[in-house]
Amino acid sequence: MSKKIKLGVVGLGHRGRYMFKLATSAFPAVEATAICDINETLVEDVQRTYPGVQSYTDFREMLAKSGLNTLLVETPAHCHAEFCLKARQRGLHVFSDIPSVASLQEAEALWQVDQAAPGLFMTGANPNEWAFIEALCEFHRRGLLGKPFYLEAGYIHDCRYLWAETPWRRHNSTPIRYCTHSLGPLLRILEEELRTVSCVSSGAKVVGEAGQNDLMTAHFQTPSGIIVRFTASFINEAGCGHHSYRVFGTEGYFERLSARGPQKAKTLVKTTQLYGMRQLTELPIDEQRPEYVQESQQFGGHGGADYVLWKRFVTAVTEGAETAPINLKDGLRMTLPGIFAAQSAAQGGQLVTLTYPWD
Ligand SMILES: NC(=O)c1ccc[n+]([C@@H]2O[C@H](COP(=O)([O-])OP(=O)(O)OC[C@H]3O[C@@H](n4cnc5c(N)ncnc54)[C@H](O)[C@@H]3O)[C@@H](O)[C@H]2O)c1
Secondary structure, eight states: OOSSEEEEEEOOSHHHHHHHHHHHHHOTTEEEEEEEOSOHHHHHHHHHHSTTOEEESOHHHHHHHSOOSEEEEOSOTTOOHHHHHHHHHTTOEEEEOSSOOSSHHHHHHHHHHHHHSSSOEEEOOGGGGOHHHHHHHHHHHTTTTOSEEEEEEEEEOOGGGGTTTOGGGTTOOOGGGOOHHHHHHHHTTOOSOOOEEEEEEOOSOSSOOTTOOSEEEEEEEOTTOOEEEEEEESSOSOOBOSEEEEEEESSEEEEEEOOBTTBOOEEEEEETTSGGGSSOEEOSOOSSOGGGHHHHTTOOTTTTHHHHHHHHHHHHHHTTOSSOSSOHHHHHHHHHHHHHHHHHHHTTTOOEEOOOTTO
């Protein structure tokens, strides 16, 4: 396959436009080749920015005619897999936003195709690339936390200000499915799969529209008994920053607290294994990875994590890597738990067993 990345994008909303621009301006190996959206006005607007790019309102036509070899998928959160599947059936590289799939059936179909196809599938899990998550992984790798036995993540984001621009967010009745930003980073330090889940929902208390769930919370467990708790809320009056994480280990503790009010985000660690860190200590590290600061300065999305994702993916393609830095298996490990959690919530919190396409 050509080492030049001929990039096409499906979904030209805020995220699609931004990620396409980042990739095509930051990396000489990436060529703006094709754009597609069902919204004709949007396609015309974006085309003005990229003279020479081919534009489409029909995804199948873009795949068949444009000559792209890499697809960026930035359609709404519940409809990524259909585009990924068709592109992977043609052996194209895919870079897809998260969550990877919306059902177990989609996961199985995509998994089968991905296993057999040439090219790479990259899961666009930007939170996995934050510097404080790298720090967590490093503490874990060096045994400074001991064995993790309880991990927790919260994604608390009052999304009502986005309803007008992205109406699909208003009808996102199961926030627990949007679990990749939270579970992705935690799963980096867990070798086992999450195997059981019980999840409950608050229902619609804040705005009170039928079908909405303001907040959902799930308890997962691995075969060896490690507990992972995840809470998601996209309608709330919390007013705090979005992402928090906690890890309890047999030899230490790690905490990332999102910003709240006047208080800045904080990363705290404690370990029995280092003389100077036997008490809770603040790490001088935030989202931006120091090793990428200089090169990513002008492409700052999500603390530079979007740049790092592209950098790692472009390097993998151009150097002919066998798998993507965050591949489909990684994407499904962080996506499917939310789908099973939603099932549990629909059954009033009943314990549900998780399965994966590779079982
Ligand atoms: N990883 C992150 O940090 C992050 C941040 C924001 C958004 N996102 C994700 O990015 C994705 C896009 O989000 P957004 O805010 O840009 O949403 P959006 O609704 O603004 O954009 C989605 C676009 O997809 C288009 N579309 C829908 N169906 C299509 C089809 N069949 N063919 C072609 N185009 C189609 C829509 O017309 C729309 O323009 C979502 O999955 C969202 O969850 C991720």
